[in-house]
Protein backbone atom coordinates (compact mmCIF):
# COMPACT_ATOMS: atom_id res chain seq x y z
CA UNK A 1 0.00 0.00 0.00
CA UNK A 2 1.22 3.47 -0.93
CA UNK A 3 0.70 4.86 2.55
CA UNK A 4 2.79 2.14 4.16
CA UNK A 5 5.55 2.88 1.69
CA UNK A 6 5.39 6.55 2.63
CA UNK A 7 5.49 5.66 6.32
CA UNK A 8 8.51 3.45 5.65
CA UNK A 9 10.41 6.17 3.81
CA UNK A 10 9.53 8.68 6.52
CA UNK A 11 10.81 6.28 9.17
CA UNK A 12 14.01 5.59 7.30
CA UNK A 13 14.61 9.32 6.90
CA UNK A 14 13.95 9.82 10.62
CA UNK A 15 16.22 6.88 11.40
CA UNK A 16 19.01 8.49 9.40
CA UNK A 17 18.38 11.83 11.10
CA UNK A 18 18.11 10.54 14.66
CA UNK A 19 18.35 6.77 15.33
CA UNK A 20 18.48 7.28 19.12
CA UNK A 21 15.10 8.97 19.08
CA UNK A 22 13.48 6.18 17.10
CA UNK A 23 14.80 3.59 19.56
CA UNK A 24 13.47 5.70 22.43
CA UNK A 25 10.05 5.83 20.76
CA UNK A 26 10.02 2.07 20.40
CA UNK A 27 10.96 1.51 24.06
CA UNK A 28 8.28 3.97 25.13
CA UNK A 29 5.61 2.16 23.12
CA UNK A 30 6.74 -1.14 24.60
CA UNK A 31 6.59 0.24 28.15
CA UNK A 32 3.13 1.70 27.71
CA UNK A 33 1.67 -1.51 26.36
CA UNK A 34 3.43 -3.63 28.99
CA UNK A 35 1.83 -1.50 31.70
CA UNK A 36 -1.62 -2.01 30.18
CA UNK A 37 -1.10 -5.78 29.98
CA UNK A 38 0.28 -6.06 33.53
CA UNK A 39 -2.81 -4.23 34.81
CA UNK A 40 -4.95 -6.82 33.11
CA UNK A 41 -3.08 -9.93 34.27
CA UNK A 42 -2.06 -9.20 37.90
CA UNK A 43 -5.56 -8.31 39.23
CA UNK A 44 -6.77 -11.77 38.16
CA UNK A 45 -4.45 -13.44 40.69
CA UNK A 46 -5.32 -10.90 43.37
CA UNK A 47 -9.08 -11.45 42.94
CA UNK A 48 -8.73 -15.23 42.80
CA UNK A 49 -6.66 -15.14 46.00
CA UNK A 50 -9.20 -12.83 47.67
CA UNK A 51 -12.06 -15.16 46.83
CA UNK A 52 -10.04 -18.32 47.48
CA UNK A 53 -7.26 -18.99 50.01
CA UNK A 54 -6.95 -15.38 51.24
CA UNK A 55 -3.25 -15.91 51.98
CA UNK A 56 -2.30 -12.53 53.50
CA UNK A 57 1.34 -12.74 52.47
CA UNK A 58 0.48 -13.57 48.89
CA UNK A 59 -2.24 -10.90 48.83
CA UNK A 60 0.27 -8.32 50.04
CA UNK A 61 2.83 -9.40 47.45
CA UNK A 62 0.24 -9.25 44.65
CA UNK A 63 -1.15 -5.87 45.77
CA UNK A 64 2.31 -4.42 46.15
CA UNK A 65 3.39 -5.78 42.76
CA UNK A 66 0.45 -4.03 41.09
CA UNK A 67 1.18 -0.73 42.81
CA UNK A 68 4.96 -0.86 42.49
CA UNK A 69 4.95 -1.95 38.86
CA UNK A 70 2.57 0.90 38.02
CA UNK A 71 4.66 3.43 39.91
CA UNK A 72 7.86 2.22 38.22
CA UNK A 73 6.34 2.19 34.75
CA UNK A 74 4.80 5.62 35.20
CA UNK A 75 8.06 6.95 36.58
CA UNK A 76 10.06 5.66 33.61
CA UNK A 77 7.41 6.89 31.15
CA UNK A 78 7.53 10.36 32.68
CA UNK A 79 11.30 10.38 32.65
CA UNK A 80 11.18 9.42 29.00
CA UNK A 81 8.62 12.09 28.19
CA UNK A 82 11.25 14.80 28.61
CA UNK A 83 13.74 12.87 26.51
CA UNK A 84 11.06 12.31 23.87
CA UNK A 85 10.17 16.01 23.72
CA UNK A 86 13.84 16.91 23.32
CA UNK A 87 14.30 14.16 20.75
CA UNK A 88 11.29 15.36 18.78
CA UNK A 89 12.57 18.93 18.77
CA UNK A 90 15.96 17.71 17.59
CA UNK A 91 14.39 15.59 14.86
CA UNK A 92 12.30 18.53 13.67
CA UNK A 93 15.42 20.67 13.60
CA UNK A 94 17.26 17.96 11.65
CA UNK A 95 14.41 17.75 9.13
CA UNK A 96 14.56 21.51 8.61
CA UNK A 97 18.29 21.16 8.08
CA UNK A 98 17.72 18.37 5.57
CA UNK A 99 15.28 20.63 3.74
CA UNK A 100 17.66 23.62 3.79
CA UNK A 101 20.55 21.50 2.60
CA UNK A 102 18.39 20.06 -0.18
CA UNK A 103 17.36 23.53 -1.36
CA UNK A 104 21.00 24.59 -1.43
CA UNK A 105 22.21 21.49 -3.26
CA UNK A 106 19.38 20.34 -5.48
CA UNK A 107 19.88 20.55 -9.22
CA UNK A 108 19.34 24.22 -9.88
CA UNK A 109 16.87 23.70 -12.71
CA UNK A 110 14.26 22.57 -10.16
CA UNK A 111 14.40 25.96 -8.49
CA UNK A 112 13.22 27.76 -11.62
CA UNK A 113 10.51 25.26 -12.40
CA UNK A 114 7.08 26.41 -11.12
CA UNK A 115 6.02 22.88 -10.11
CA UNK A 116 9.07 22.34 -7.92
CA UNK A 117 9.00 25.87 -6.56
CA UNK A 118 5.48 25.22 -5.44
CA UNK A 119 6.50 21.83 -4.06
CA UNK A 120 9.22 23.53 -2.06
CA UNK A 121 6.74 26.07 -0.66
CA UNK A 122 4.34 23.32 0.34
CA UNK A 123 7.13 21.29 1.90
CA UNK A 124 8.23 24.22 4.01
CA UNK A 125 4.60 24.97 4.89
CA UNK A 126 4.00 21.41 6.08
CA UNK A 127 7.01 21.50 8.35
CA UNK A 128 6.51 24.99 9.70
CA UNK A 129 2.76 25.28 9.96
CA UNK A 130 0.95 21.99 9.96
CA UNK A 131 2.88 20.30 12.73
CA UNK A 132 2.99 17.37 10.36
CA UNK A 133 6.27 16.00 11.68
CA UNK A 134 5.20 16.07 15.31
CA UNK A 135 1.82 14.53 14.56
CA UNK A 136 3.30 11.76 12.46
CA UNK A 137 5.84 10.88 15.11
CA UNK A 138 3.23 10.84 17.85
CA UNK A 139 0.92 8.90 15.52
CA UNK A 140 3.51 6.27 14.70
CA UNK A 141 4.39 5.80 18.38
CA UNK A 142 0.73 5.34 19.19
CA UNK A 143 0.19 2.90 16.33
CA UNK A 144 3.15 0.90 17.58
CA UNK A 145 1.84 0.94 21.16
CA UNK A 146 -1.64 -0.07 20.01
CA UNK A 147 -0.32 -2.93 17.89
CA UNK A 148 1.83 -4.33 20.70
CA UNK A 149 -1.10 -4.02 23.10
CA UNK A 150 -3.50 -5.71 20.69
CA UNK A 151 -1.13 -8.63 20.12
CA UNK A 152 -0.57 -9.10 23.87
CA UNK A 153 -4.32 -9.00 24.47
CA UNK A 154 -4.86 -11.55 21.74
CA UNK A 155 -2.32 -13.78 23.48
CA UNK A 156 -4.26 -13.46 26.75
CA UNK A 157 -7.59 -14.15 25.07
CA UNK A 158 -6.05 -17.05 23.20
CA UNK A 159 -5.52 -18.81 26.54
CA UNK A 160 -9.31 -18.74 26.92
CA UNK A 161 -10.44 -19.69 23.44
CA UNK A 162 -8.88 -19.77 20.01
CA UNK A 163 -12.35 -19.51 18.45
CA UNK A 164 -12.92 -16.19 20.22
CA UNK A 165 -9.58 -14.92 18.94
CA UNK A 166 -10.46 -15.98 15.41
CA UNK A 167 -13.77 -14.10 15.66
CA UNK A 168 -12.01 -11.04 17.01
CA UNK A 169 -9.41 -11.22 14.26
CA UNK A 170 -12.22 -11.29 11.72
CA UNK A 171 -13.66 -8.11 13.20
CA UNK A 172 -10.20 -6.52 13.11
CA UNK A 173 -9.89 -7.60 9.48
CA UNK A 174 -13.24 -5.91 8.79
CA UNK A 175 -12.06 -2.75 10.50
CA UNK A 176 -8.81 -2.73 8.58
CA UNK A 177 -10.73 -3.17 5.34
CA UNK A 178 -12.96 -0.20 6.22
CA UNK A 179 -9.93 1.94 6.98
CA UNK A 180 -7.90 0.92 3.98
CA UNK A 181 -10.85 1.80 1.73
CA UNK A 182 -11.05 5.13 3.48
CA UNK A 183 -7.27 5.64 3.26
CA UNK A 184 -7.49 5.19 -0.50
CA UNK A 185 -10.24 7.78 -0.69
CA UNK A 186 -8.27 10.02 1.63
CA UNK A 187 -5.24 9.89 -0.63
CA UNK A 188 -7.32 10.74 -3.70
CA UNK A 189 -8.98 13.53 -1.77
CA UNK A 190 -5.70 15.16 -0.81
CA UNK A 191 -4.44 14.87 -4.37
CA UNK A 192 -7.60 16.52 -5.62
CA UNK A 193 -7.31 19.55 -3.37
CA UNK A 194 -3.67 20.26 -4.28
CA UNK A 195 -4.55 22.74 -7.07
CA UNK A 196 -6.88 24.74 -4.80
CA UNK A 197 -4.37 24.55 -1.99
CA UNK A 198 -1.62 25.87 -4.25
CA UNK A 199 -3.70 28.85 -5.32
CA UNK A 200 -4.80 29.48 -1.74
CA UNK A 201 -1.17 29.27 -0.61
CA UNK A 202 -0.02 31.63 -3.35
CA UNK A 203 -2.50 34.42 -2.55
CA UNK A 204 -2.08 33.90 1.18
CA UNK A 205 1.70 34.07 0.74
CA UNK A 206 1.40 37.28 -1.26
CA UNK A 207 -0.35 38.98 1.61
CA UNK A 208 2.38 37.91 4.03
CA UNK A 209 5.50 38.60 2.03
CA UNK A 210 7.42 41.86 2.31
CA UNK A 211 8.27 42.34 -1.32
CA UNK A 212 4.77 42.76 -2.80
CA UNK A 213 3.71 45.20 -0.09
CA UNK A 214 4.69 48.34 -2.04
CA UNK A 215 2.53 47.42 -5.02
CA UNK A 216 -0.26 46.16 -2.78
CA UNK A 217 -0.43 49.58 -1.12
CA UNK A 218 -0.01 51.73 -4.18
CA UNK A 219 -2.60 49.89 -6.24
CA UNK A 220 -4.89 49.15 -3.31
CA UNK A 221 -4.77 45.45 -4.05
CA UNK A 222 -5.57 44.33 -0.49
CA UNK A 223 -9.37 43.95 -1.04
CA UNK A 224 -8.87 41.85 -4.19
CA UNK A 225 -6.22 39.74 -2.50
CA UNK A 226 -8.32 39.22 0.62
CA UNK A 227 -11.33 38.22 -1.51
CA UNK A 228 -9.22 35.63 -3.37
CA UNK A 229 -8.03 34.16 -0.09
CA UNK A 230 -11.60 34.01 1.23
CA UNK A 231 -12.89 32.41 -1.98
CA UNK A 232 -10.25 29.71 -2.11
CA UNK A 233 -10.61 29.11 1.59
CA UNK A 234 -14.36 28.61 1.09
CA UNK A 235 -13.68 26.20 -1.74
CA UNK A 236 -11.35 24.24 0.52
CA UNK A 237 -13.89 24.27 3.33
CA UNK A 238 -16.57 22.87 1.00
CA UNK A 239 -14.26 20.06 -0.04
CA UNK A 240 -13.34 19.30 3.56
CA UNK A 241 -17.00 19.22 4.51
CA UNK A 242 -17.46 16.30 2.11
CA UNK A 243 -14.30 14.68 3.41
CA UNK A 244 -15.32 14.92 7.05
CA UNK A 245 -18.81 13.61 6.28
CA UNK A 246 -17.28 10.50 4.83
CA UNK A 247 -14.81 10.27 7.70
CA UNK A 248 -17.72 10.45 10.14
CA UNK A 249 -19.56 7.64 8.36
CA UNK A 250 -16.44 5.50 8.31
CA UNK A 251 -15.84 6.06 12.00
CA UNK A 252 -19.49 5.27 12.72
CA UNK A 253 -19.28 1.94 10.92
CA UNK A 254 -16.00 1.22 12.64
CA UNK A 255 -17.58 1.86 16.03
CA UNK A 256 -20.52 -0.42 15.27
CA UNK A 257 -18.07 -3.21 14.55
CA UNK A 258 -16.23 -2.38 17.75
CA UNK A 259 -19.41 -2.67 19.79
CA UNK A 260 -20.04 -5.99 18.09
CA UNK A 261 -16.55 -7.02 18.97
CA UNK A 262 -16.99 -6.03 22.63
CA UNK A 263 -20.37 -7.79 22.94
CA UNK A 264 -18.90 -10.90 21.43
CA UNK A 265 -16.06 -10.91 23.90
CA UNK A 266 -18.22 -9.99 26.91
CA UNK A 267 -20.87 -12.50 25.97
CA UNK A 268 -18.42 -15.30 25.49
CA UNK A 269 -16.49 -14.63 28.70
CA UNK A 270 -19.76 -14.32 30.62
CA UNK A 271 -21.00 -17.66 29.29
CA UNK A 272 -17.70 -19.28 30.31
CA UNK A 273 -18.31 -18.19 33.94
CA UNK A 274 -21.85 -19.48 34.19
CA UNK A 275 -21.77 -22.49 31.88
CA UNK A 276 -19.44 -25.27 30.85
CA UNK A 277 -20.90 -25.51 27.37
CA UNK A 278 -17.79 -24.08 25.64
CA UNK A 279 -15.20 -25.43 28.06
CA UNK A 280 -14.45 -25.67 31.80
CA UNK A 281 -15.93 -22.73 33.72
CA UNK A 282 -13.50 -19.96 34.70
CA UNK A 283 -12.83 -18.21 38.02
CA UNK A 284 -14.05 -14.68 38.85
CA UNK A 285 -10.42 -13.49 38.65
CA UNK A 286 -10.11 -14.91 35.14
CA UNK A 287 -13.47 -13.37 34.26
CA UNK A 288 -12.15 -9.94 35.33
CA UNK A 289 -8.97 -10.48 33.37
CA UNK A 290 -10.70 -11.59 30.19
CA UNK A 291 -13.36 -8.88 30.39
CA UNK A 292 -10.62 -6.31 30.95
CA UNK A 293 -8.69 -7.75 28.04
CA UNK A 294 -11.81 -7.60 25.87
CA UNK A 295 -12.58 -3.99 26.85
CA UNK A 296 -9.01 -2.94 26.23
CA UNK A 297 -8.98 -4.86 22.99
CA UNK A 298 -11.99 -2.99 21.71
CA UNK A 299 -10.72 0.39 22.95
CA UNK A 300 -7.28 -0.15 21.50
CA UNK A 301 -8.60 -1.15 18.08
CA UNK A 302 -10.69 2.05 18.02
CA UNK A 303 -7.63 4.07 18.95
CA UNK A 304 -5.56 2.23 16.37
CA UNK A 305 -8.04 3.18 13.67
CA UNK A 306 -7.98 6.84 14.73
CA UNK A 307 -4.21 6.92 14.93
CA UNK A 308 -3.84 5.33 11.51
CA UNK A 309 -6.19 7.88 9.91
CA UNK A 310 -4.48 10.81 11.59
CA UNK A 311 -1.00 9.59 10.71
CA UNK A 312 -1.90 8.90 7.09
CA UNK A 313 -3.49 12.31 6.81
CA UNK A 314 -0.33 13.90 8.16
CA UNK A 315 1.76 11.79 5.80
CA UNK A 316 -0.23 13.37 2.97
CA UNK A 317 0.69 16.79 4.29
CA UNK A 318 4.30 15.73 4.42
CA UNK A 319 4.21 14.38 0.87
CA UNK A 320 5.71 17.51 -0.72
CA UNK A 321 8.55 17.37 1.80
CA UNK A 322 9.28 13.72 1.05
CA UNK A 323 9.12 14.38 -2.68
CA UNK A 324 11.36 17.42 -2.44
CA UNK A 325 14.06 15.78 -0.31
CA UNK A 326 14.30 12.89 -2.75
CA UNK A 327 15.15 15.17 -5.71
CA UNK A 328 18.61 14.60 -7.19
CA UNK A 329 21.42 16.92 -6.17
CA UNK A 330 23.58 18.85 -8.61
CA UNK A 331 26.76 17.07 -7.58
CA UNK A 332 25.27 13.70 -8.50
CA UNK A 333 25.56 14.62 -12.17
CA UNK A 334 29.19 14.77 -13.00
CA UNK A 335 32.34 12.79 -13.37
CA UNK A 336 35.40 12.48 -11.20
CA UNK A 337 37.79 14.54 -13.28
CA UNK A 338 39.65 17.21 -11.33
CA UNK A 339 39.45 20.56 -13.11
CA UNK A 340 42.77 22.27 -13.88
CA UNK A 341 43.58 25.63 -12.32
CA UNK A 342 43.76 27.36 -15.69
CA UNK A 343 41.37 27.72 -18.57
CA UNK A 344 42.90 26.89 -21.95
CA UNK A 345 39.75 26.71 -24.02
CA UNK A 346 35.97 26.80 -23.86
CA UNK A 347 33.97 25.30 -26.68
CA UNK A 348 30.21 25.27 -27.24
CA UNK A 349 29.47 22.56 -29.79
CA UNK A 350 26.04 22.38 -31.43
CA UNK A 351 24.29 23.46 -28.26
CA UNK A 352 20.51 23.60 -28.29
CA UNK A 353 18.41 24.18 -25.24
CA UNK A 354 14.84 24.53 -24.13
CA UNK A 355 13.79 25.09 -20.53
CA UNK A 356 12.17 22.11 -18.78
CA UNK A 357 8.45 22.09 -19.47
CA UNK A 358 8.77 24.43 -22.45
CA UNK A 359 8.66 23.56 -26.14
CA UNK A 360 10.49 26.63 -27.31
CA UNK A 361 14.17 26.34 -28.11
CA UNK A 362 15.90 29.25 -26.39
CA UNK A 363 19.28 28.32 -27.88
CA UNK A 364 19.57 26.79 -31.33
CA UNK A 365 22.61 24.89 -32.48
CA UNK A 366 25.14 27.25 -30.94
CA UNK A 367 28.82 26.67 -31.67
CA UNK A 368 31.78 28.89 -30.83
CA UNK A 369 35.16 28.66 -29.19
CA UNK A 370 36.97 30.86 -26.70
CA UNK A 371 40.69 30.64 -26.04
CA UNK A 372 42.10 30.86 -22.53
CA UNK A 373 42.75 34.45 -21.43
CA UNK A 374 40.39 36.01 -23.99
CA UNK A 375 37.88 38.67 -23.06
CA UNK A 376 34.57 38.03 -24.76
CA UNK A 377 31.41 40.13 -24.86
CA UNK A 378 28.08 38.51 -25.49
CA UNK A 379 25.70 40.95 -27.12
CA UNK A 380 22.07 40.61 -28.14
CA UNK A 381 18.62 41.96 -27.53
CA UNK A 382 16.62 41.16 -24.41
CA UNK A 383 15.57 37.54 -24.36
CA UNK A 384 18.13 36.55 -27.02
CA UNK A 385 19.46 33.79 -24.76
CA UNK A 386 22.65 35.34 -23.34
CA UNK A 387 22.03 34.50 -19.68
CA UNK A 388 20.80 31.03 -20.61
CA UNK A 389 24.09 30.38 -22.36
CA UNK A 390 25.94 31.26 -19.16
CA UNK A 391 23.63 29.10 -17.07
CA UNK A 392 24.59 26.13 -19.24
CA UNK A 393 28.29 26.92 -18.87
CA UNK A 394 27.83 27.08 -15.08
CA UNK A 395 26.11 23.66 -15.06
CA UNK A 396 22.89 25.17 -13.72
CA UNK A 397 21.09 23.55 -16.64
CA UNK A 398 22.04 20.68 -18.92
CA UNK A 399 21.97 21.34 -22.69
CA UNK A 400 19.09 19.63 -24.49
CA UNK A 401 21.62 18.57 -27.12
CA UNK A 402 25.23 19.30 -27.93
CA UNK A 403 28.21 19.51 -25.62
CA UNK A 404 30.26 22.15 -23.85
CA UNK A 405 33.97 21.48 -23.54
CA UNK A 406 36.35 23.21 -21.16
CA UNK A 407 40.02 22.37 -21.66
CA UNK A 408 38.93 19.65 -24.07
CA UNK A 409 36.64 17.81 -21.66
CA UNK A 410 32.88 17.81 -21.49
CA UNK A 411 32.05 20.02 -18.49
CA UNK A 412 30.01 17.19 -16.95
CA UNK A 413 33.11 14.99 -16.84
CA UNK A 414 34.49 17.24 -14.13
CA UNK A 415 33.82 16.64 -10.48
CA UNK A 416 31.10 19.16 -9.54
CA UNK A 417 32.91 21.09 -6.79
CA UNK A 418 36.23 21.28 -8.57
CA UNK A 419 34.49 22.68 -11.66
CA UNK A 420 32.40 25.24 -9.77
CA UNK A 421 35.48 26.50 -7.94
CA UNK A 422 36.94 27.67 -11.25
CA UNK A 423 34.10 29.99 -12.18
CA UNK A 424 33.30 33.35 -10.62
CA UNK A 425 30.12 34.98 -11.81
CA UNK A 426 28.15 38.07 -11.05
CA UNK A 427 24.58 37.42 -12.06
CA UNK A 428 22.14 40.17 -12.96
CA UNK A 429 20.21 39.30 -9.84
CA UNK A 430 23.19 38.61 -7.57
CA UNK A 431 22.43 38.55 -3.88
CA UNK A 432 24.24 40.01 -0.91
CA UNK A 433 23.30 38.81 2.54
CA UNK A 434 22.98 40.15 6.07
CA UNK A 435 26.62 39.34 6.80
CA UNK A 436 29.34 41.96 7.15
CA UNK A 437 30.73 43.53 3.96
CA UNK A 438 33.96 41.59 4.53
CA UNK A 439 32.06 38.32 4.86
CA UNK A 440 30.00 39.10 1.77
CA UNK A 441 33.23 39.42 -0.17
CA UNK A 442 35.21 36.50 1.23
CA UNK A 443 32.16 34.25 1.77
CA UNK A 444 33.65 33.00 5.02
CA UNK A 445 34.40 34.37 8.50
CA UNK A 446 36.17 37.63 7.81
CA UNK A 447 39.27 38.69 9.70
CA UNK A 448 41.61 41.59 9.20
CA UNK A 449 44.45 39.33 8.06
CA UNK A 450 42.53 38.64 4.87
CA UNK A 451 43.89 41.66 3.12
CA UNK A 452 41.11 42.75 0.81
CA UNK A 453 41.64 46.50 0.92
CA UNK A 454 43.53 46.43 -2.36
CA UNK A 455 40.57 44.74 -3.97
CA UNK A 456 38.22 47.26 -2.37
CA UNK A 457 40.26 50.05 -3.90
CA UNK A 458 40.24 48.40 -7.33
CA UNK A 459 36.46 48.19 -7.41
CA UNK A 460 36.17 51.79 -6.18
CA UNK A 461 34.80 51.15 -2.70
CA UNK A 462 37.72 52.36 -0.61
CA UNK A 463 36.30 55.76 0.28
CA UNK A 464 32.94 54.31 1.18
CA UNK A 465 34.42 51.61 3.40
CA UNK A 466 36.70 54.10 5.12
CA UNK A 467 33.73 56.32 5.87
CA UNK A 468 31.98 53.53 7.79
CA UNK A 469 32.75 53.39 11.54
CA UNK A 470 33.05 49.61 11.41
CA UNK A 471 34.58 49.50 7.93
CA UNK A 472 34.50 46.03 6.42
CA UNK A 473 32.93 44.73 9.60
CA UNK A 474 29.71 46.67 8.99
CA UNK A 475 26.69 44.45 8.65
CA UNK A 476 24.92 44.77 5.32
CA UNK A 477 21.36 46.01 5.63
CA UNK A 478 19.33 46.91 8.67
CA UNK A 479 17.32 43.68 8.88
CA UNK A 480 19.15 42.41 11.95
CA UNK A 481 21.18 45.37 13.13
CA UNK A 482 20.11 49.00 13.43
CA UNK A 483 23.71 49.97 12.83
CA UNK A 484 23.82 47.96 9.61
CA UNK A 485 24.61 49.89 6.46
CA UNK A 486 22.36 50.34 3.46
CA UNK A 487 24.54 50.66 0.37
CA UNK A 488 23.34 52.17 -2.87
CA UNK A 489 22.62 49.87 -5.85
CA UNK A 490 25.92 50.81 -7.43
CA UNK A 491 27.90 50.23 -4.24
CA UNK A 492 26.27 46.87 -3.76
CA UNK A 493 27.24 45.92 -7.26
CA UNK A 494 30.81 46.84 -6.48
CA UNK A 495 30.71 44.54 -3.44
CA UNK A 496 29.40 41.78 -5.70
CA UNK A 497 32.22 42.41 -8.16
CA UNK A 498 34.74 42.33 -5.30
CA UNK A 499 33.30 38.99 -4.22
CA UNK A 500 33.75 37.55 -7.70
CA UNK A 501 37.30 38.87 -7.91
CA UNK A 502 38.17 37.55 -4.44
CA UNK A 503 37.25 34.04 -5.57
CA UNK A 504 40.20 34.35 -7.92
CA UNK A 505 38.80 31.86 -10.40
CA UNK A 506 40.38 31.49 -13.85
CA UNK A 507 37.02 32.19 -15.54
CA UNK A 508 35.08 35.28 -14.60
CA UNK A 509 31.65 36.10 -15.96
CA UNK A 510 29.78 39.38 -15.62
CA UNK A 511 26.13 39.24 -16.51
CA UNK A 512 25.13 42.89 -16.98
CA UNK A 513 27.13 43.84 -13.92
CA UNK A 514 26.86 47.55 -14.40
CA UNK A 515 23.14 48.03 -14.90
CA UNK A 516 22.78 49.78 -11.53
CA UNK A 517 25.86 51.90 -12.04
CA UNK A 518 25.80 55.43 -13.28
CA UNK A 519 27.79 56.02 -16.48
CA UNK A 520 30.78 57.42 -14.59
CA UNK A 521 30.96 54.50 -12.20
CA UNK A 522 30.54 52.14 -15.13
CA UNK A 523 33.40 53.74 -17.04
CA UNK A 524 35.51 53.61 -13.88
CA UNK A 525 34.86 49.91 -13.34
CA UNK A 526 35.41 48.94 -16.95
CA UNK A 527 38.58 50.99 -17.17
CA UNK A 528 39.98 48.87 -14.42
CA UNK A 529 38.27 45.65 -15.23
CA UNK A 530 40.60 44.38 -17.87
CA UNK A 531 43.54 44.94 -15.54
CA UNK A 532 41.64 43.37 -12.65
CA UNK A 533 40.98 40.22 -14.62
CA UNK A 534 44.34 40.08 -16.30
CA UNK A 535 45.40 36.56 -17.13
CA UNK A 536 41.84 35.28 -16.64
CA UNK A 537 39.30 34.34 -19.23
CA UNK A 538 36.43 36.80 -19.00
CA UNK A 539 32.94 36.84 -20.46
CA UNK A 540 30.84 39.99 -20.26
CA UNK A 541 27.18 40.27 -21.00
CA UNK A 542 26.25 43.88 -21.15
CA UNK A 543 23.43 45.92 -22.54
CA UNK A 544 25.75 48.89 -22.48
CA UNK A 545 27.86 48.24 -25.52
CA UNK A 546 30.85 50.01 -23.99
CA UNK A 547 32.21 46.71 -22.69
CA UNK A 548 32.47 45.32 -26.17
CA UNK A 549 35.01 47.93 -27.31
CA UNK A 550 37.69 46.47 -25.08
CA UNK A 551 36.77 42.81 -25.58
CA UNK A 552 38.86 40.64 -27.86
CA UNK A 553 35.77 39.31 -29.56
CA UNK A 554 32.03 39.82 -29.55
CA UNK A 555 29.55 36.98 -29.71
CA UNK A 556 26.38 38.31 -31.24
CA UNK A 557 23.26 36.31 -30.38
CA UNK A 558 19.91 36.82 -32.03
CA UNK A 559 16.89 34.65 -31.18
CA UNK A 560 19.05 31.97 -29.68
CA UNK A 561 21.43 31.74 -32.61
CA UNK A 562 24.97 32.95 -33.12
CA UNK A 563 24.91 35.56 -35.87
CA UNK A 564 28.48 36.82 -35.54
CA UNK A 565 31.61 36.17 -33.58
CA UNK A 566 34.29 38.70 -34.33
CA UNK A 567 36.22 41.69 -33.03
CA UNK A 568 34.57 45.08 -32.46
CA UNK A 569 36.62 46.58 -35.27
CA UNK A 570 35.51 44.00 -37.80
CA UNK A 571 31.89 44.03 -36.69
CA UNK A 572 31.71 47.81 -37.01
CA UNK A 573 32.65 47.48 -40.64
CA UNK A 574 29.30 45.82 -41.33
CA UNK A 575 27.02 48.81 -41.22
CA UNK A 576 23.84 46.81 -41.84
CA UNK A 577 24.50 44.39 -38.98
CA UNK A 578 22.55 44.24 -35.70
CA UNK A 579 25.77 44.91 -33.85
CA UNK A 580 26.42 48.13 -35.72
CA UNK A 581 22.87 49.33 -35.12
CA UNK A 582 22.96 48.44 -31.42
CA UNK A 583 26.30 50.10 -30.95
CA UNK A 584 25.38 53.30 -32.73
CA UNK A 585 22.03 53.57 -30.96
CA UNK A 586 23.65 53.18 -27.56
CA UNK A 587 26.56 55.44 -28.33
CA UNK A 588 24.04 58.24 -28.80
CA UNK A 589 22.24 57.54 -25.51
CA UNK A 590 25.47 57.13 -23.72
CA UNK A 591 26.63 60.56 -24.78
CA UNK A 592 23.29 61.94 -23.69
CA UNK A 593 23.74 60.27 -20.30
CA UNK A 594 27.06 61.99 -19.91
CA UNK A 595 25.59 65.36 -20.80
CA UNK A 596 22.81 64.97 -18.25
CA UNK A 597 25.37 64.01 -15.62
Ligand code: ADP
Pocket residue numbers: 112355358362380381382383384385386387388389
Ligand atom coordinates in the same frame (compact mmCIF):
# COMPACT_ATOMS: atom_id res chain seq x y z
P1 ADP B 1 18.90 37.38 -22.22
O1 ADP B 1 19.88 37.10 -21.15
O2 ADP B 1 19.52 37.40 -23.57
O3 ADP B 1 18.07 38.60 -21.97
P2 ADP B 1 17.65 34.92 -21.34
O4 ADP B 1 18.72 33.90 -21.59
O5 ADP B 1 17.48 35.39 -19.95
O6 ADP B 1 17.87 36.16 -22.31
O7 ADP B 1 16.27 34.35 -21.83
C1 ADP B 1 16.11 33.74 -23.09
C2 ADP B 1 14.69 33.23 -23.20
O8 ADP B 1 14.49 32.19 -22.27
C3 ADP B 1 13.62 34.27 -22.94
O9 ADP B 1 12.60 34.09 -23.88
C4 ADP B 1 13.13 33.94 -21.55
O10 ADP B 1 11.77 34.25 -21.43
C5 ADP B 1 13.34 32.43 -21.48
N1 ADP B 1 13.63 32.01 -20.09
C6 ADP B 1 14.57 32.52 -19.29
N2 ADP B 1 14.59 31.88 -18.10
C7 ADP B 1 13.62 30.93 -18.16
C8 ADP B 1 13.13 29.93 -17.26
N3 ADP B 1 13.66 29.75 -16.04
N4 ADP B 1 12.13 29.14 -17.69
C9 ADP B 1 11.60 29.29 -18.92
N5 ADP B 1 12.00 30.21 -19.82
C10 ADP B 1 13.00 31.03 -19.45
